[in-house]
Amino acid sequence: MIVTYKTRKLEKCFTTHKVAVKEFGDQVARKYSLRIKIIQQTTDLDELQKLPVLNCHPLKGNRAGQYAIKLTGFYRLIFTMVDDSLTIVRIEEVSKHYDD
Secondary structure (H helix, E strand, O other), X not given: OEEEEOOHHHHHHHHOHHHHHHHHOHHHHHHHHHHHHHHHHOOOHHHHHOOXXXXXXXXXXXXXXXXXXXXXXXEEEEEEEOOOOOOEEEXXXXXXXXXX
8 A cells, every 4th residue: 555644744753763763652663663564565454454463443433534553552553545445545643542
């Protein structure tokens, strides 16, 4: 799949590990990079959802139309599908799932 980013900062966090570590911490930064690489290697959303380690699932409520992928215990990578063929992903944010 093709990956795009909502902000230049999210893109910079993928291309420059040091920026990601500063923004998210070491563990989340590593997972962020790995998860985006996995997304790039898949062909569509269906394939992505079949990878159990990612726990890729659609979101509900005011986040309907977005999907989440597990980074660490509390952190999730939020993305949307940009096209109807489900082959272009836009990274929206990294969020702490339970705000603890």
